Amino acid sequence: MFTPLRKVIFIFVLTLVAGYISLPPEISVNFQRGPINLEKNIVRPGLNFDLGKISLRKNFDLVLGLDLAGGSHLVFEAQTSGLSATDRKTALESLRNVIERRVNLFGVSEPNVQISSFEGNQSKSLVKLLN
Numbered sequence: 001m002f003t004p005l006r007k008v009i010f011i012f013v014l015t016l017v018a019g020y021i022s023l024p025p026e027i028s029v030n031f032q033r034g035p036i037n038l039e040k041n042i043v044r045p046g047l048n049f050d051l052g053k054i055s056l057r058k059n060f061d062l063v064l065g066l067d068l069a070g071g072s073h074l075v076f077e078a079q080t081s082g083l084s085a086t087d088r089k090t091a092l093e094s095l096r097n098v099i100e101r102r103v104n105l106f107g108v109s110e111p112n113v114q115i116s117s118f119e120g121n122q123s124k125s126l127v128k129l130l131n
Contacts, residue, residue: 020044021060 002010023044031038046059078095080088092115100113 025061 025044027042027044029038029040029042044060047056049056076095076099078092080091083091096113096115100111103111103113
């Protein structure tokens with residue numbers, strides 16, 4: 001069926017296609033050596049393939065998720081000076097649950113909602129949303 005040579009050729013072609021797809025959309029080349037000065041921007045074209053009725057048009061631009069594009073970090077500060085320690089804990093847990101439900105409603109993947117209290121400042125507590 002497949003000879004070892006055909007397998008090696010298939011692996012080589014597959015490696016070339018994967019390498020082409022993983023290239024950045026634009027590459028800047030700057031080369032200076034003596035009188036030679038080369039400045040060029042190389043743009044990777046999309047894949048355009050036509051074979052009879054079959055037509056393939058694909059642009060392989062990468063779309064970064066929130067974790068790679070920077071994500072978001074929100075900090076909410078609650079004024080809890082008029083509450084007792086047990087009421088403060090209950091209020092902050094309720095607040096954390098409400099924020100987590102609202103964030104999950106929008107389909108945010110893997111949100112991290114946490115409560116932070118500071119020993120030096122008992123009147124303020126923080127609810128952090130990290131994504």
